Amino acid sequence: MSTETPIIVFDGVCVLCNGWVRFLLRHDREARFRFAAMQTDAGHALLVAHGLDPVDPVSFLLVDTDRAWTDTDAIARVLATLGAPWSIAALLMRMTPRVLRDPAYRFLARHRYRVFGRHTACALPPPDAVARFIR
Structure with a gap:
C-alpha cells in the first residue's frame, strides 16, 4: 500500500500506544502523520x-x-520531524547502537499490556483529529 502522507x-487497545498517539497529536502541529490502529482493515x-504479525506485531510501524x-528507527x-527538543531525542536515540535499542524496545512491546495496561476497545480519536485516522 503506497501512501503520500x-x-x-499502532495498537488501538494498548494504553502505551494510545499515549504515544495522543503525544503525537499534541506535538505534530503540522499534522504530518496519519494513524491506523492495527485492529482496523487499513x-x-x-x-x-x-511482514509484521497483524495480531501481535511487537513493533512500531x-x-x-x-x-x-x-x-x-x-x-x-x-521524533526527528517534531522539532526540538524531540529531534534532539531522536539524535540521541540514533547514537545508541541498534543492537541495544531494538531489543530493549521489543522487550517493552512484548510486555506492553502487562506493564501499561490494555483498553477493552479502541479509543475514539479526539473530534478535532478524526480526519487523521484511517480505518
Whole structure:
C-alpha cells in the first residue's frame, strides 16, 4: 500500500500506544502523520504488507510513500520531524547502537499490556483529529 502522507500503525487497545498517539497529536502541529490502529482493515493490511504479525506485531510501524520503518528507527524518524527538543531525542536515540535499542524496545512491546495496561476497545480519536485516522 503506497501512501503520500506518513501513516503510523499502532495498537488501538494498548494504553502505551494510545499515549504515544495522543503525544503525537499534541506535538505534530503540522499534522504530518496519519494513524491506523492495527485492529482496523487499513492497519491490518499495512502490517501484513510489511511482514509484521497483524495480531501481535511487537513493533512500531511507520509507512511513508513506499518505504517503511519499524522499531526504534521508526520512532526516531517520527521524533526527528517534531522539532526540538524531540529531534534532539531522536539524535540521541540514533547514537545508541541498534543492537541495544531494538531489543530493549521489543522487550517493552512484548510486555506492553502487562506493564501499561490494555483498553477493552479502541479509543475514539479526539473530534478535532478524526480526519487523521484511517480505518
